[in-house]
Each structure stands twice: as C-alpha cells, then as structure tokens.
Amino acid sequence: MTQSVEEPATLRVGLLQTAPVFGAVEENLARIAELRDRVGPVDLAVTPELSVTGYGFTSPTETDLFTSDDPRLAALVSAGVAVGFAEKNPSGLPWNSYLLADPRTGTRHLQRKLQPVSYAPWNEHLSFQPGAELRTAGFGAARIATAICNDMWHPVIPWLAAQGGAEVLIVPVASVEGSDPDRIRRTWEVILEHAAVLLQCYVVFANRCGTDGGARFWGGSRVLGPDGSVLVSLGDEPGAAVAELDMTALRRLRAEVPLLAESRTEFLAGAFATNLGSEREQLRV
Numbered sequence: 001m002t003q004s005v006e007e008p009a010t011l012r013v014g015l016l017q018t019a020p021v022f023g024a025v026e027e028n029l030a031r032i033a034e035l036r037d038r039v040g041p042v043d044l045a046v047t048p049e050l051s052v053t054g055y056g057f058t059s060p061t062e063t064d065l066f067t068s069d070d071p072r073l074a075a076l077v078s079a080g081v082a083v084g085f086a087e088k089n090p091s092g093l094p095w096n097s098y099l100l101a102d103p104r105t106g107t108r109h110l111q112r113k114l115q116p117v118s119y120a121p122w123n124e125h126l127s128f129q130p131g132a133e134l135r136t137a138g139f140g141a142a143r144i145a146t147a148i149c150n151d152m153w154h155p156v157i158p159w160l161a162a163q164g165g166a167e168v169l170i171v172p173v174a175s176v177e178g179s180d181p182d183r184i185r186r187t188w189e190v191i192l193e194h195a196a197v198l199l200q201c202y203v204v205f206a207n208r209c210g211t212d213g214g215a216r217f218w219g220g221s222r223v224l225g226p227d228g229s230v231l232v233s234l235g236d237e238p239g240a241a242v243a244e245l246d247m248t249a250l251r252r253l254r255a256e257v258p259l260l261a262e263s264r265t266e267f268l269a270g271a272f273a274t275n276l277g278s279e280r281e282q283l284r285v
Contacts, residue, residue, distance in 0.1 A: 009141035009142075009246075009247040009248045009251075010141060010244050010245060010246055010247060010248075011043050011044065011139070011140050011141050011142045011168065011202075011244070011245040011247060012041070012042045012043045012044075012242065012243075012244050012245075013042060013043065013044050013045075013046060013168075013204055013223060013242070013243050013244075013245060014036070014039035014042035014044070014045035014046065014240060014241070014242050015039075015045075015046055015204070015206055015221045015222075015223065015232065015234060015240060015241045015242070015243070016032060016035040016036060016039070016045050016046060016047045016051075016081070016206070016240050017035075017048065017206065017207070017208065017209055017219050017221040017234045017237075017238055017239050017240065018031050018032055018035060018047055018048060018051055018208060018209070018210075018238055019031075019208060019209045019210025019211075019212075019217070019237075019238050020048075020050065020051050020052070020053070020054040020055070020208060020210070020212065021054050021210075021212060022053070022054030022055060022056030022058075022060075022212050022213055023053075023054060023056065023060070023061065023064055024054060025052060025053065025054075025064055025072070028051065028052050028053070028054060029052060029072065029073075029076065031238070032047055032051060032052070032076060032081060032083065033075070033076060035238065035239075035240045036076070036079065036081050038240045039240045039241075039242050040242070042080065042242060043080060043102075043139070043140045043141075044080050044082060044100060044102075044139060044140070045079075045080055045081045045082065046082050046100075046170055046172065046204050046206045047081065047082055047083055047084060047172065047206055048084060048172050048173060048174060048206045048207055048208035048221070049084045049096070049098070049113075049148055049149050049172040049173050049174040049206075049208065050084045050085065050086065050096065050174055050208075051083055051084045051085075051172070051208065052066070052073070052083050052084060052085040053066075053084070053085050053086045054212055055174040055208070055212050055213060055217075056212060056213040057121055057122065057123070057213040057214075057215070058127060058213070059093075059094075059126070059127040060086040060094065060127075064086060065086050065087065065088040065094050066085045066086065066087055066088060066097075067087065067088050068087065068097070068099055068108070068110050073085070073099065077099060077100070077101045077108075078101065078103055079103060080100070080101070080102070080103045081100075082098060082099065082100035082146075082170065082172070083098070083099055083100075084096070084097070084098045084148070084172050085097055085098075085099070086128070087112065089129055092129055093127065093128055093129040094127075094128060094129065095112040095113065095128060095129050095131060096112065096113035096116060096124065096128045096131075096148060097110060097111065097112045097113070097131075098110070098111050098112075098113075098146050098148055098170070098172050099111075100139070100144075100146075100170070102138075102139050102140060104140070105138075107137055107138060107139065108137075109135065109137035109139065109144065109146065110135070111131065111134075111135055111145070111146035111147075111148065112129075112130070112131025112132070112133075112148075113128065113130065113131055113148040113149070113150070113151060114130055114131045114132075114134065114148075114151050114154075114157060115130065115150045115151050115153070115154050115157070116128045116129075116130050116150065117149075117150045121215070124150075134157060134160055134161060134164070136161060136164040136165050136166045139168075141247045142167045142168045142202075142245065142247050143165045143166055143167050143168070144166055144167070144168045144169075144170055145158075145161035145162075145164065145166035145168075145169055145170070146169075146170045146171075146172070147161060147169055147170070147171055148171075148172055148173075149171070149172065149173045149174060149175070152171055152173075152191050152192075152195065153191065155194075158195045158199060159199065161199075162199040162200070162201055162260055163260060163263065163265065166201060167201055167202065167247060167250055167251075168201060168202045168203075168204060168245060169195060169199070169201050169202070169203045169204065170204050170206075171192070171203060171204060171205045171206065172206050173188075173205060173206065173207040173208070174207070174208050174217060175188060175207050175208075175217060175218060176215040176216060176217055176218070177215075177216045177217070177218045181218060184218070185218065185220060188205070188207075188220070192205055192222075192224055193224065193228040196224040196225065196226055196227070196228050197226065197227065197228045198259065199259075199260070200226045200250065200253055200254050200257070200259055200260060201226055201250070202223065202224065202225060202226060202245045202250065203223070203224040204223050204243075205220075205221055205222050205223070205224070206221045207219055207220055207221050209236050209237055209238060210238070218236055219234055219235060219236040219237065219239075220233065220234065220235070220236065221233065221234045221241070222234070223241075223243040223245075225245075226250055226253055231243045
C-alpha cells in the first residue's frame with residue numbers, strides 16, 4: 001500500500017518597510033509600488049500601519065480618507081499588496097483600516113483597528129473610531145488575521161484570531177522610538193515572540209520608519225516563525241525582504257502539540273462574568 005504524501009503548502013511574503021508622510025498620499029502610494037517591484041514574485045506584500053495616509057498624530061483631512069474600493073488603492077491591492085489607510089466612516093470618525101486581497105481568488109480581507117491608543121501622544125480615540133469585528137480569511141495556502149499595532153498589546157486579540165483559525169498574524173505597526181528606544185524595541189520583541197510561540201503561528205511584523213508628526217519611527221520589520229525565531233528582518237531605513245512560510249510544518253506542529261485545540265474556551269464567558277461581578281461588588285464596599 002502506497003503511503004499518501006502531504007502536499008507541501010507555502011506562503012511567500014514580502015515585507016515593504018516604508019516611511020510615509022502624513023497627507024502625502026500620492027507619494028506614499030508611489031513608494032509602496034517601488035518597493036513592491038523590488039521583492040519580485042510573492043503571494044502577499046505587507047506594508048505598515050497607515051502606510052498610505054501617513055501617521056500625523058491628528059485627524060486626516062477629508063480628501064485623504066478612503067473607502068475600501070477606492071480606485072487609488074486598486075492597483076496595489078489587486079497585485080497582492082496589503083495597505084493601511086484612514087477609512088471613511090459615513091457615521092462619524094474614520095477607521096484605522098488595513099486591506100489586503102488575494103489576486104488569484106479575489107478574496108478581500110479588511111480589518112479595522114480594534115484598540116485605538118487612548119493616551120498621549122497618540123490620542124487615536126480622538127481621530128479614529130474603533131473597529132467592532134475581528135476577522136480571519138483564507139489567503140493562498142494559509143489562513144490569516146490582522147492585528148493592527150496596539151491590538152497586539154491586548155493579548156486576547158491575537159489569541160482570538162488564532163482560535164478563529166489564523167495561522168499567520170499580519171501586524172502592521174507605526175511604533176515610535178520615544179524617550180527609551182531600547183525598551184520599546186524589547187517590548188515589541190517580547191510581544192511578537194510570545195504570540196508566535198504560544199499561538200503557534202507565523203508573525204509578520206511591518207513597522208514603518210522615517211519621521212512624521214515630529215516623531216521618529218524605528219522600523220525593524222521582521223517575520224517570526226512559530227518557534228519564535230526571526231526568519232528575516234530589516235533595519236531603520238526603507239527597504240524590503242522576503243520570507244517563505246512553511247504552512248505544512250506549522251500544521252504538523254499544531255497537530256503534535258495541540259495548544260490551541262486544548263484551550264478550554266467553554267469556561268471563558270462564565271469566568272469573565274464572575275470576575276466582572278466580583279470587581280463591581282468590591283467597588284460597593
């Protein structure tokens with residue numbers, strides 16, 4: 001009897017680390033296109049948070065708002081480039097959104113930032129409406145989810161993405177150096193490695209570089225494997241890199257060490273309700 005051989009499955013990902021300028025939409029789009037040309041054939045090319053709009057620590061103008069089907073984004077999105085932008089919201093503040101599409105199937109994956117930063121100097125809650133849904137989507141040989149920057153600082157979000165079947169976490173970021181650059185970089189290293197290892201997934205971290213709104217962004221974009229190792233990385237200047245993700249090996253790992261499958265999800269709702277009720281009771285005392 002002939003033993004069946006598992007069909008290899010890979011996802012080839014390009015990292016496009018850009019230095020967008022707030023409000024310079026056409027120039028930002030052109031720079032993304034230039035880097036996309038540099039990486040050659042990939043299934044998906046990933047850019048940072050607000051890679052189209054720029055990050056100005058203030059609300060974008062009406063002319064710099066996009067819809068998910070905006071023709072200005074069409075050429076990049078149809079070529080498999082994931083882009084971050086300020087999405088027009090008919091009922092109020094725009095969303096901080098991230099869009100990618102599979103050019104082979106037409107599948108579109110739009111994620112809105114769930115946790116806008118509510119403290120200085122970002123104060124994103126004054127400029128952006130929080131998203132209300134965490135989505136996963138099939139993309140090529142993998143199932144993916146997007147966690148935008150601060151969403152990764154809330155561990156339940158990447159955990160829920162993995163529980164929803166995500167094998168690859170796309171993490172577009174606009175992280176500044178701040179007063180302690182080493183601490184910021186180290187914190188992100190811990191967050192990314194923690195997610196990769198405990199959620200048994202690939203993590204594609206795309207941070208921007210350059211200066212915008214008076215702040216310096218440190219880049220350091222990278223791809224991590226499910227063992228926490230760094231497969232490729234970039235420095236603090238605009239650049240591009242490519243990583244090939246072995247989905248067959250990832251699925252074998254999840255089958256052999258079923259961390260996600262053994263999660264006791266059935267008790268979470270009750271535990272949350274119990275803890276919340278306890279906190280409220282303490283406040284009355």
